[in-house]
Amino acid sequence: MFDYKLLSALAAVVEQAGFDRGAQALGLSQSAVSQRIKLLEARLGQPVLLRATPPQPTEVGRRLLNHVQQVRLLERDLQGRVPELDEGRLPERLRIALNSDSLATWWPAAVAPFCTGNAVVLDHVLEDQDVGLKRMRAGEVAACVCAVERPLAGARSQFLGSMRYRALATPAFITRHLCGDPPAEALVRVPAIVFGPDDQLQHRYLASLGLSGAFSHHLCPSSEGFVRLLQSDLGWGMVPELQVREELASGALVDVYRGKPIDVPLYWHHWRNGGDLLAELTQQLTRSAGQWLVV
Amino acid sequence: MFDYKLLSALAAVVEQAGFDRGAQALGLSQSAVSQRIKLLEARLGQPVLLRATPPQPTEVGRRLLNHVQQVRLLERDLQGRVPELDEGRLPERLRIALNSDSLATWWPAAVAPFCTGNAVVLDHVLEDQDVGLKRMRAGEVAACVCAVERPLAGARSQFLGSMRYRALATPAFITRHLCGDPPAEALVRVPAIVFGPDDQLQHRYLASLGLSGAFSHHLCPSSEGFVRLLQSDLGWGMVPELQVREELASGALVDVYRGKPIDVPLYWHHWRNGGDLLAELTQQLTRSAGQWLVV
Structure with missing residues (x-):
């Protein structure tokens, strides 16, 4: 399986349009989020983000984001059927x-x-x-x-x-x-x-x-x-x-x-x-x- | 004096958010616009544009754009006072x-x-x-x-x-x-x-x-x-x-x-x-x- 901690960090930075806001959304420090993304890049051997304002996903970054989006939707279906999985999150x-x-x-x-x-x-x-x-x-x-x-x-x-x-x-x-x-x-x-x-x-x-x-x-x-x-x-x-x-x-x-x-x-x-x-x-x-x- | 043909090419590409549309706005071919921007970069010894979609000005590119904007406003004042200069352009x-x-x-x-x-x-x-x-x-x-x-x-x-x-x-x-x-x-x-x-x-x-x-x-x-x-x-x-x-x-x-x-x-x-x-x-x-x- 992929490491979804790393992928969530990537998704948060792109969706919140910044490292600081992405970190805030995850309840992490900015340096923790940076480290996760660096680790992801080290594993892939290539960058997932261009460090622009706001940060832009690279081509491989986009493929990962697409995957995260689909996994989230599937998780939601499962939560509906196995309510115990639900961690009382925001909508x-x-x-x-x-x-x-x-x-x-x-x-x-x-x-x-x-x-x-x-x-x-x-x-x-x-x-x-x-x-x-x-x-x-x-x-x-x-x-x-x-x-x-x-x-x-x-x-x-x-x-x-x-x-x-x-x-x-x-x-x-x-x-x-x-x-x-x-x-x-x-x-x-x-x-x-x-x-x-x-x-x-x-x-x-x-x-x-x-x-x-x-x-x-x-x-x-x-x-x-x-x-x-x-x-x-x-x-x-x-x-x-x-x-x-x-x-x-x-x-x-x-x-x-x-x-x-x-x-x-x-x-x-x-x-x-x-x-x-x-x-x-x-x-x-x-x-x-x-x-x-x-x- | 600067070469304003080159600076206009830069401004058109950024303002129209693309080489093709920038060229269209200037009534030039796309390759003519590309050449002007390359020439500008050769003279400056550094890039003025990041070739992203849409193209983004570099820091020196931004300074040039700022300058173009101000020159245009001054030109307009002069045209008001010396109407012969007016080439019957669009507003x-x-x-x-x-x-x-x-x-x-x-x-x-x-x-x-x-x-x-x-x-x-x-x-x-x-x-x-x-x-x-x-x-x-x-x-x-x-x-x-x-x-x-x-x-x-x-x-x-x-x-x-x-x-x-x-x-x-x-x-x-x-x-x-x-x-x-x-x-x-x-x-x-x-x-x-x-x-x-x-x-x-x-x-x-x-x-x-x-x-x-x-x-x-x-x-x-x-x-x-x-x-x-x-x-x-x-x-x-x-x-x-x-x-x-x-x-x-x-x-x-x-x-x-x-x-x-x-x-x-x-x-x-x-x-x-x-x-x-x-x-x-x-x-x-x-x-x-x-x-x-x-x-």
């Missing part, structure tokens, strides 16, 4: 990668019954919907919500539904910059709002109108900030319908150009041998996500 | 680090007149309020909003006002877990919601009640997701009053324990020789922030 943690717009809209209501029913707390890791899978490949999360269908080896993916994005701005922004009912070309000459370097929705929308090339934009890596920037007349941007139902109903935000929503499909990726807990979450999500997503 | 970009709760609440309305009046677009970089200054020290941003007062060498800090945080939950959560009007100790036995590993507000709140040690918590690095988790009865957490005015007025969220808000002071840090544009932004912010923050 189980599940690490899940998802896109910011999901976390800001349908996700909390969808997972609430699961968390409450199973005494589970969640570590949410934000990743753009097109790149979230890399966190799962890196062994940092137990499951992920992302726009890519193809599962990793050893994992499964299931379609949850799509988020519908519409190109929106305030009536004031449209009147000032787009002159009422404009030719689409005007859109590339006014600022857009883009979530981050991985967010290609605005590019896709412009491409769907036959426009390409660079366009001026604010970068705003916050779902709520994104909507607030729109509301402050600073630009146009692709927003999930789910997030701005009230603003659409009241006319505070309107389509910049009629009839071109983009539907982004969301898939639930989870390890095949992830244990009962992950299986239950999967079942709840696939059953309920259609309440919020376009299926 | 000027300013990179600013701030905490997610500011971006989700007062910031968009506070900067809107400045952005619209000066044709400036913003790159927002999210950092917890206690650690935002490291982005400025790293030369990655022109200015930052953070909770630390002491300015860096060459920079200035000005008090903007405080964000008031209250410990909130739904009435249903309180009834279920905290039994109406509970002893504070019950708070450590129910899940909290914590923004991320750097968020110490929940710890500070518990400490103010005389409680310490570990407590179970969801991690949710999204301001809007944070409030949605609260609303889904998944935990209690420290929320800016500004963000939930309606929920407080309607009684959808209530204080878990009376009378203990935490005021987090916010300071505006900016380079002393940052040019006219940064000076104007500074003036607008210090004049208007009191509309939203507690002063």
Whole structure:
């Protein structure tokens, strides 16, 4: 068997994003945690962590983390069946990668019954919907919500539904910059709002109108900030319908150009041998996500 | 003079978080950008970038980036005075680090007149309020909003006002877990919601009640997701009053324990020789922030 004291030290340092906090989470001194990781590296003959801020797992470090994550889920199943094993610990943690717009809209209501029913707390890791899978490949999360269908080896993916994005701005922004009912070309000459370097929705929308090339934009890596920037007349941007139902109903935000929503499909990726807990979450999500997503 | 072709390549790769996107932003091939960075490193006799994903500047790389940022601001001032220099470029970009709760609440309305009046677009970089200054020290941003007062060498800090945080939950959560009007100790036995590993507000709140040690918590690095988790009865957490005015007025969220808000002071840090544009932004912010923050 592996030495799980050493692996737990590695997991704590990566999950808590630092040696001091990792040590605190384990109730150990920082030097004890450092020694465990050095011992692990000595046994493997190679480093498991890059000593950056925060510490980054090496490739072999990631494989070990992935393994720890799966072992934890299996342990939890066993504890449910052999309650004597339970050491009265804090609620189980599940690490899940998802896109910011999901976390800001349908996700909390969808997972609430699961968390409450199973005494589970969640570590949410934000990743753009097109790149979230890399966190799962890196062994940092137990499951992920992302726009890519193809599962990793050893994992499964299931379609949850799509988020519908519409190109929106305030009536004031449209009147000032787009002159009422404009030719689409005007859109590339006014600022857009883009979530981050991985967010290609605005590019896709412009491409769907036959426009390409660079366009001026604010970068705003916050779902709520994104909507607030729109509301402050600073630009146009692709927003999930789910997030701005009230603003659409009241006319505070309107389509910049009629009839071109983009539907982004969301898939639930989870390890095949992830244990009962992950299986239950999967079942709840696939059953309920259609309440919020376009299926 | 430095060779600004080389420095621009470095800045583009770091700001766009990749060689391919950096090259795209400059309208160059990826190999041209790689060559410029190699040439820069050959001249300096040391690396300016760690080839990670995304690429990270080395210490000397950070100093160069900081310099580029300041030169850009000075160039912009000169262009304002000598309009012939203006090459009809896209609007000027300013990179600013701030905490997610500011971006989700007062910031968009506070900067809107400045952005619209000066044709400036913003790159927002999210950092917890206690650690935002490291982005400025790293030369990655022109200015930052953070909770630390002491300015860096060459920079200035000005008090903007405080964000008031209250410990909130739904009435249903309180009834279920905290039994109406509970002893504070019950708070450590129910899940909290914590923004991320750097968020110490929940710890500070518990400490103010005389409680310490570990407590179970969801991690949710999204301001809007944070409030949605609260609303889904998944935990209690420290929320800016500004963000939930309606929920407080309607009684959808209530204080878990009376009378203990935490005021987090916010300071505006900016380079002393940052040019006219940064000076104007500074003036607008210090004049208007009191509309939203507690002063």
